[in-house]
Amino acid sequence: MAKKVLVIDDNEQDRKIAERYLKKSGYNDIIMAVNGQEGLSKVNAENPGLVILDTMLPDILGFEVCRKIKDSKGPQAPVVIMMTGAVDAVDAVKARQSGADDYCVKTADGGPLLAALKNISDKDIDPHT
Amino acid sequence: MAQVKINIIIAGAGQKAKALLELLHSHNAIRILGVVDKDSSAIGIKYAQKLGIPTASDYQRFLSQNEVVEIIDLTESKDAREELGRLSNGNTKVIDSRTSIMEILLQELNNKTSELEKIRAELDIQSWGLQKTNEGIRTLYKELEKKNEELSKLDQLKSDFLSTVSHELRTPLATIKETVSQIRDGLLGPTTPRQQEFLTMCLENIERLGRIINNLLDLSKIEAGKTELKRKLTDIMGLVKRTCMTFSSRLSSKGLEIKITFPPEAIEVYLDEDKIIQVLNNLIGNSVKFTKQGFIGISVIDKGDFIECSVSDTGKGIREEDLERLFSKFQQFGQAVDPEEKGTGLGLAISKGIVELHRGKIWAESKLGQGTRFIFTLPKYNSRQVLKERIADSLRAGLRTQELISVLVFELSGFSALQEKLGRQKAGSFLNELARILEEGLSNRERIIVEADAMFSILKETTKAQALSLKDRLLSCGTEFLKKNGLDRETAIAWRVLNFPEDGSTVEQLCADL
Numbered sequence: 001m002a003k004k005v006l007v008i009d010d011n012e013q014d015r016k017i018a019e020r021y022l023k024k025s026g027y028n029d030i031i032m033a034v035n036g037q038e039g040l041s042k043v044n045a046e047n048p049g050l051v052i053l054d055t056m057l058p059d060i061l062g063f064e065v066c067r068k069i070k071d072s073k074g075p076q077a078p079v080v081i082m083m084t085g086a087v088d089a090v091d092a093v094k095a096r097q098s099g100a101d102d103y104c105v106k107t108a109d110g111g112p113l114l115a116a117l118k119n120i121s122d123k124d125i126d127p128h129t
Numbered sequence: 130m131a132q133v134k135i136n137i138i139i140a141g142a143g144q145k146a147k148a149l150l151e152l153l154h155s156h157n158a159i160r161i162l163g164v165v166d167k168d169s170s171a172i173g174i175k176y177a178q179k180l181g182i183p184t185a186s187d188y189q190r191f192l193s194q195n196e197v198v199e200i201i202d203l204t205e206s207k208d209a210r211e212e213l214g215r216l217s218n219g220n221t222k223v224i225d226s227r228t229s230i231m232e233i234l235l236q237e238l239n240n241k242t243s244e245l246e247k248i249r250a251e252l253d254i255q256s257w258g259l260q261k262t263n264e265g266i267r268t269l270y271k272e273l274e275k276k277n278e279e280l281s282k283l284d285q286l287k288s289d290f291l292s293t294v295s296h297e298l299r300t301p302l303a304t305i306k307e308t309v310s311q312i313r314d315g316l317l318g319p320t321t322p323r324q325q326e327f328l329t330m331c332l333e334n335i336e337r338l339g340r341i342i343n344n345l346l347d348l349s350k351i352e353a354g355k356t357e358l359k360r361k362l363t364d365i366m367g368l369v370k371r372t373c374m375t376f377s378s379r380l381s382s383k384g385l386e387i388k389i390t391f392p393p394e395a396i397e398v399y400l401d402e403d404k405i406i407q408v409l410n411n412l413i414g415n416s417v418k419f420t421k422q423g424f425i426g427i428s429v430i431d432k433g434d435f436i437e438c439s440v441s442d443t444g445k446g447i448r449e450e451d452l453e454r455l456f457s458k459f460q461q462f463g464q465a466v467d468p469e470e471k472g473t474g475l476g477l478a479i480s481k482g483i484v485e486l487h488r489g490k491i492w493a494e495s496k497l498g499q500g501t502r503f504i505f506t507l508p509k510y511n512s513r514q515v516l517k518e519r520i521a522d523s524l525r526a527g528l529r530t531q532e533l534i535s536v537l538v539f540e541l542s543g544f545s546a547l548q549e550k551l552g553r554q555k556a557g558s559f560l561n562e563l564a565r566i567l568e569e570g571l572s573n574r575e576r577i578i579v580e581a582d583a584m585f586s587i588l589k590e591t592t593k594a595q596a597l598s599l600k601d602r603l604l605s606c607g608t609e610f611l612k613k614n615g616l617d618r619e620t621a622i623a624w625r626v627l628n629f630p631e632d633g634s635t636v637e638q639l640c641a642d643l
Contacts, residue, residue, distance in 0.1 A: 084265070087262050087265035087266050087269065088262065089258050089259055089262040090258075091258075092257070092258030092259070092261040092262045092265075093254055093255055093257075093258035094258075095258070095261075096254045096257050096258055096261075097254055102261075103258070103261045103265075104261065104264070104265060105264075105265035105266075105268055105269060107268060107269070107272055108272070109272070111268060112264070112265065112268055
C-alpha cells in the first residue's frame with residue numbers, strides 16, 4: 001500500500017483535491033508535477049508506483065505522457081490513472097490506447113478517483129508489490 | 130494480400146473436383162491452371178468452364194518448364210494414376226492429398242485470426258472507453274442533480290425568508306405609522322409647524338416603506354409560485370377604463386391628457402381582474418410619473434388569439450441599454466423628486482410576473498427624449514380552453530393537498546342548437562338548472578362549475594372507479610332532465626372522467642387529454 005504517488009496536473013485546485021483523496025485512501029508519499037515534462041522526469045527520478053495524470057497539460061498531451069511512461073518503464077511502469085474535466089469517449093479510448101489503467105472524471109467529491117483507487121488495491125495491479 | 134504460392138491442375142472432374150473448384154477458384158494464393166478429364170461432359174469440366182478455368186483431356190498443355198505445378202489427383206482409375214506417376218518429376222508434383230493447400234489455408238486462417246484478435250482488442254478498448262465515459266457522464270449528471278437540488282432549496286429558503294421578514298416588518302411599521310400620525314395631528318400635545326413638516330416627511334417615507342414591503346411580498350409570492358390567479362372572463366375595455374378613472378386627478382394636476390384607443394367590439398379575456406389592474410396601475414403610474422407634458426396613450430388591440438394592451442407616454446424615455454434590465458428587481462432609472470412618487474423598483478418585476486402567470490408577454494419600446502411604450506399581451510381563450518384552464522387551476526389547487534383526485538366533466542353537445550331554440554338566456558339558465566340537479570347528486574362539499582356549454586366538478590379522495598359510478602348516476606339524472614324538458618333530441622350529455630394519479634401525474638398531462 002505504501003507506494004509513492006505522482007500527481008501530474010497543472011491546476012492547483014485539482015492537485016489538492018487529488019492529494020486529499022489519495023491520503024484518504026492511505027497514500028501518504030505524494031509528489032507533484034505541474035506539467036508533462038516535469039512529470040516525466042519525476043517518473044524517472046522518483047520511481048512512483050502510481051501516477052495520477054491529467055489529460056490536459058500545458059506542454060505535452062496527457063496521452064503522450066502516459067505512453068512515454070509506459071514505454072520507458074516497460075513491465076516496471078507505474079499504474080496510471082488518467083483524470084479529466086471533460087468526459088469524452090474519444091479521449092477515454094485514447095487514454096486506454098496510450099496504456100492508462102483507468103480513466104475517470106474529476107469531481108469535487110472525488111468519488112470517481114476513490115473508486116479507481118479502490119479498484120487498484122482490489123486488483124492489486126501494482127507492479128511494485 | 131497473399132501472393133500466388135502454388136499452381137495446380139485438378140485431375141479428374143467429378144463431384145469432388147467441383148467442390149474443390151468452388152473452394153479454391155477465388156483463393157488468391159492458388160492458381161488453377163486447368164481441369165483435366167477424358168470425359169468432356171464431366172460435371173467438374175462444366176463447372177470449370179462456367180468459372181472460366183481452362184479444361185482439357187490431357188496434362189501436357191498445362192505443364193510448364195519453369196514453374197512448379199502440383200497435380201491434385203482426384204481420378205479413381207488406375208491408368209490415370211500411372212500416367213500421373215510418370216509426370217511426377219522436377220517441376221511437376223503429383224499429390225493425392227490436399228496437404229499443401231491445407232497448409233496455405235491454415236496459414237491464411239492464422240492471419241485472419243490474429244487480425245480478428247487485433248480488432249477485438251481494439252473493440253475492447255473502445256468499449257472500455259465508452260464504459261468509462263458512461264460512468265463519468267453519470268457521475269457528472271448526479272453531481273449536477275445534487276447541485277440543482279441544493280440551488281432550489283436555497284431559492285426556497287430565500288423566498289421563505291423574504292416573505293417571513295416582510296410579514297414581520299409590517300407589524301411594527303403599522304405601529305410606527307400610527308404613532309407618528311398621532312403626534313403630527315396633535316393628539317399627543319401641540320406641535321410646531323416645523324415639527325409637523327418633518328413628521329409629514331416621516332409619514333411619507335413610512336408609507337413608501339410599506340409599499341416596498343407589500344411589493345416584496347407580492348414578488349416573493351410570484352417567485353415562489355404561490356400566486357393563484359382568480360381568473361374569469363372579463364371585459365378588458367371596462368377594466369382599462371375603470372383603472373384610468375383612478376388616475377384622473379393626478380393627470381389633471383399635472384396637465385396631462387389621456388388618449389384611449391379601443392377596438393369597436395367588446396373583448397372578453399380570461400384574467401384575474403385584481404392582478405391585471407395592478408399591472409395597469411403600475412404601467413400608467415410609471416408613465417404619469419415620468420411625463421411632464423403631453424399625453425398618456427392607452428390602447429387595446431385585438432390580435433386574434435391574444436389581445437395587445439399598451440401604455441405609452443411622451444416622457445423622457447429610457448436608454449436602449451437600460452431596456453433589458455427594466456423588468457429586473459430593484460432597477461430604477463428615473464429619479465422622482467416627490468417622495469410620494471418614489472417607486473420601489475419592484476413594480477415592473479411584479480407586472481412581468483403577473484403577465485407571465487397569465488401566459489402573456491410584456492416588453493417596452495422607447496426613444497430617449499420622445500417617450501416610452503409598454504406593451505403586454507394576454508391570450509384570449511375560447512370557451513373550450515377556458516374550461517381546460519379552469520379545470521387545470523382547480524386541479525392545481527386540489528393537488529397541493531390531495532393524493533387522490535378525480536375530475537368529472539360533462540358537456541352538452543348541440544348546445545348552439547339549444548341556444549337557438551330557447552334563446553341565449555333561457556339556454557343559459559337551463560344549463561345552470563342542469564348543473565344544480567347534478568350537484569344534488571354530489572356530496573355537500575363538492576361543486577359543479579359551469580363554463581359555456583360544459584361543466585365540471587373536482588372530486589377529492591375519489592378513485593376513478595368511484596368517479597365512474599358517480600358519473601353513471603349523474604348522467605341518468607341529467608338525461609332524464611333533458612327528456613322531461615323535451616330537449617333530448619337536440620342535445621345529449623357527453624362526459625369525461627380523469628383521475629390523478631391514474632390518468633396522469635401532472636396537471637398538464639391530465640388536461641392534455643381533455
